[in-house]
Amino acid sequence: MxxxxxxxxxxxxxxxxxxxxxxxxxxxxxxxxxxxxxxxxxxxxxxxxxxxxxxxxxxxxxxxxxxxxxxxxxxxxxxxxxxxxxxxxxxxxxxxxxxxxxxxxxxxxxxxxxxxxxxxxxxxxxxxxxIFPGISNSMVRLGIETLDQAEAVQLNYVVAGSGGAGPTVMRTTFLEIAHPFSGWVQGQWQSIQPYSAPEGVVFPEPYGTAQVYWFSTSEAVTLPQSFPPLHTVITKFGSLPGFYNTLTGLMARLPSGLLQKPWVVETLAALSYQMTQVTDPLTGVGVAMVVQVQGQRCGRSATTTVSFAHPQMxxxxxxxxxxxxxxxxxxxxxxxxxxxxxxxxxxxxxxxxxxxxxxxxxxxxx
The missing domain is CATH 3.40.50.720 (NAD(P)-binding Rossmann-like Domain)
Incomplete structure (x- = not known):
């Protein structure tokens, strides 16, 4: 075995x-x-x-x-x-x-x-x-394969409460919003402010429309390398209930370097996890993803949308x-x-x- x-x-x-x-x-x-x-x-x-x-x-x-x-x-x-x-x-x-x-x-x-x-x-x-990264990457590949040529991808994720995860995932979130990151936009790497540019996206039921924000993920780096015709890769993330997005956005705008301190990250992760233990029974701990791939099919502009949802992230x-x-x-x-x-x-x-x-x-x- x-x-x-x-x-x-x-x-x-x-x-x-x-x-x-x-x-x-x-x-x-x-x-x-x-x-x-x-x-x-x-x-x-x-x-x-x-x-x-x-x-x-x-x-x-x-x-x-x-x-x-x-x-x-x-x-x-x-x-x-x-x-x-x-x-x-x-x-x-x-x-x-x-x-x-x-x-x-x-x-x-x-x-x-x-x-x-x-x-x-x-x-x-x-x-x-x-899941993201992971299943999300395969969703992009699946969408690209429906087109003759892919030009742009947007990955949208929403998680209810803690998603059933532990404090380590919370730590990762605060580490990733601590500084601007590089995004592949219009054929060049650009500096992106985390948790900026809110956008409403319609997710599969029972999530409906939720706000998502720029967020650093490994897909944002690997997808342009994997599929060179892509000129734009956008990765956006949001939480439910929505007030978590407000709190995360505020954390992303703390003074430079503060989120680089381990004790700050540990404190925020512990507080966030305790908060989700209160809200999880109300919101659930599920996840939904919507991947939109734009490109060409038979000489015409086309879009393929690939969706996934699960009640237990x-x-x-x-x-x-x-x-x-x-x-x-x-x-x-x-x-x-x-x-x-x-x-x-x-x-x-x-x-x-x-x-x-x-x-x-x-x-x-x-």
């Missing part, structure tokens, strides 16, 4: 991925965390095919030994703003497949730079799996990463190198994996 290690596996994202793998593969799974567990959870946090190991990623010898003992490593130990490429480099050294749920553009670019090394080792590594993250892991472990697919999802996963396999999980995306062309 295949063996998988999920680094940072006892967080909500790691456990969601583990649950998906236990449901759709026969893998044995090791979940790591920095804090020891007690009682039965030590041996079986998710059932007889899973176990917990206490591990700090700074323990390089133990990390190498664990990587040596498995067929796949899934890196969930974020925030990735704080991480380097040590785990991926270890996987390449030991010739073990690698996935992560990274959402930091700098981290992603540094991983992609190891692509030639991964090809030489014959190892498949895919970065930024999950954290479960959707597990499905996004779990589906790629399932394909790798089952030997159905591999592609040596280091790839973003849209370059790695063919659309037919993407749709098949979602269907196995009773999920689907809606494609509408005009």
């Amino acid at each position: 295949p063996r998988v290690i999920i680094l940072g596996g006892m967080g909500k994202i790691g456990r969601s991925i583990a649950a998906d793998l236990l449901a759709h593969t026969n893998a044995h799974i090791m979940l790591t965390g920095r804090t020891a567990l007690r009682g039965d959870r030590q041996q079986s946090p998710l059932g007889s095919r899973s176990r917990f190991l206490c591990l700090d990623l700074a323990e390089t010898d133990r990390l190498t030994a664990l990587v040596d003992s498995v067929d796949l490593v899934i890196h969930c130990a974020g925030p990735f703003d704080y991480r380097d490429q040590r785990v991926l480099q270890t996987c390449l050294d030991r010739r073990v497949s690698y996935l992560d749920v990274s959402d930091n553009p700098r981290f992603v670019q540094q991983c992609l730079a190891l692509g030639d090394r991964a090809k030489a080792a014959g190892i498949t590594a895919v970065v930024s799996t999950g 954290i479960q959707a993250v597990g499905a996004g990463t779990g589906s790629i892991a399932q394909l790798l472990l089952g030997g159905q697919w591999q592609k040596p190198g280091v790839w973003p999802v849209e370059q790695a996963l063919p659309s037919d396999l993407f749709q098949k994996a979602l269907a196995q999980r009773n999920l689907n995306v809606t494609v509408r062309s005009t």
Whole structure:
């Protein structure tokens, strides 16, 4: 039976991925965390095919030994703003497949730079799996494939409350709004102020129209590289209820450097998480995405809209990463190198994996 290690596996994202793998593969799974567990959870946090190991990623010898003992490593130990490429480099050294749920553009670019090394080792590594990034990247590819030529993409995301995620996701949000980021607009990289340019977007039910704002994501960096005809890639995010957007916008305009201080980020993340625990029972913890791809079809301007919604965002993250892991472990697919999802996963396999999980995306062309 295949063996998988999920680094940072006892967080909500790691456990969601583990649950998906236990449901759709026969893998044995090791979940790591920095804090020891007690009682039965030590041996079986998710059932007889899973176990917990206490591990700090700074323990390089133990990390190498664990990587040596498995067929796949899934890196969930974020925030990735704080991480380097040590785990991926270890996987390449030991010739073990690698996935992560990274959402930091700098981290992603540094991983992609190891692509030639991964090809030489014959190892498949895919970065930024999950939902956004992850499923969203495959939605863009699906939309582009309906056109003769794609010219512009806008990705819109909305999350209700916490989305079922933990404080780590909150930390990531505050780290990403701490400074302007580069956006690919009209064929050139431009400096974008995070949480600016609000726009109302109609999402699938039950979300309806929600406000979204410019937000830095790894897709904004990889999509122009993956599909060179694109002259514009816009990524916008919003929260429900709407007052969270107001608070996030205010945080994005704090004095320069304040959000670079770890204690400030930790404090804001903890407060935000406590607030969502109050509102989650009212709003739910779902997610919706709408991807609009503009271009040409049969010599005429055309737009394809690809939509997705799920009542449990954290479960959707597990499905996004779990589906790629399932394909790798089952030997159905591999592609040596280091790839973003849209370059790695063919659309037919993407749709098949979602269907196995009773999920689907809606494609509408005009």
